[in-house]
Amino acid sequence: MSPLFLAHGSPMLAVEDNDYTAFLRDTGAKLQPAAIVIFTAHWETDVTTISSKDDIYDTIYDFHGFPDELYQMKYNAQGSTQIAELVRQLLETEGIPSGFDTERGLDHGSWTILSKMFPKADIPVVQVSVNPYLPAEEQYRIGKALRELAGRNILLIGSGVTVHNLRALRWGQKEAEPWAVQFDDWLIGKLEQHALEDLFRYESLAPNAKVAVPRAEHFVPFYIALGAGQPDTAPRIIHRSYEMGTLSYLSFQF
Template sequence: MSPLFLAHGSPMLAIEENDYSRFLQQTGASLKPDAIVIFTAHWETDDVTITHTDGVYETIYDFYGFPDELFQVKYPARGSKSYAEKVGSLLKEQGIPYQFDENRGLDHGSWTLLKHLFPQADIPVVQVSVNPYRSAKDHYEIGKALRSLSDLNVLVIGSGVTVHNLRAVNWNASEAEPWAVQFDDWLIEKLQQGDLESLFAYDSLAPNAQRAVPRAEHFVPLYVALGSGQKPEVIFRGYQFGSLSYLCLRF
């Protein structure tokens, strides 16, 4: 069960029908995981925090200014204490601090993707936080600690966006901005080369890095997926509003 890095883009993704939503639907139809562990850019904590419940998650609407239809979407997946505890034990083996959260629902970094991937909401989900103030290498090590989950038929997902600068979006753009494409091109090249040293120093080496990643919360889930898997493969690429990247990878 190869880990994935998936772009969650705009919350509108949940109710849109387009090339990307169809890609997610087709991807989900090809997968039959026993559980999902998803690291979301929209949950930030100091230490790794893991949802710990067997109950049905609340659907969190952590946004505003969108159509009423979006606020009617529900994704009633259940959690899994046993899989959450497995995640915790693997982190503990590598000396990575973590804690459990018994009350957190699913934010839109999770449910907008999962609604298309697994629309029946019949696979247990464990949601995990990120810390944008920790390094890319730290998140890689978190992913690496969880590498054996693939052997247990658990799907690890890093949910974020490679190029995510809301101040730079062009609502009327019909083509991708060259600077955004250049950043993703560099990223793909270094991933395919297995150049971890450069990838860990992306903020100083990648072209347009500060513009592409003004804050790292949407970017670091990529490193969790990278650490969890093996050779990267680009499985989708596109752009919305000129610079919002929909680059997705399988590891």
């Protein structure tokens, strides 16, 4: 059950039908995980925090100004205290501090893509927070601590975006801005070269890094998913497209 980095882009993904949502549906249809562990860019904490509950999550509408139909959506997935405890134990083994949250619902970094991939909401979900202030090496180490999940048929998803700058969006523009493409091309090239040290130093080495990643919260799930992958497995691009000129839907399997 190879880890995935998936772009969650606009919340409208939950109600739209386009090439990317078709990709999400097709990908989910091919997978039968026992559980899902999802790191979401929309839950930030100082210490890695794991949702621990067995009942149904509330659906969090952490966005404003969208059509009413989006606020009527529910994704009634259940949690799993058993899987949450497994995640905690694996992190603890590697000396990574963590804690539990028993109340928080699923934010749109989780439910928008999961509603397309697994519309029946019949797979237990454990949501995990990110700390965007940790260096890339530490994000990778968090993922690496969870490599064992794949062998247990547990799907780890890093939910974020590689190029995410809301001030740089070009509304209605279908063609990607060259600088956004250049940043993603650099990432892909470094992955193909297995150049981890360069990837960790993206802020100083990648072209257009400051405009592509003005703040790291949407980018760090990429490193977590990358770290969770098996070192002898080549990363694979599973989708690439752009919306509004700069919003990247580049997604990987690790």
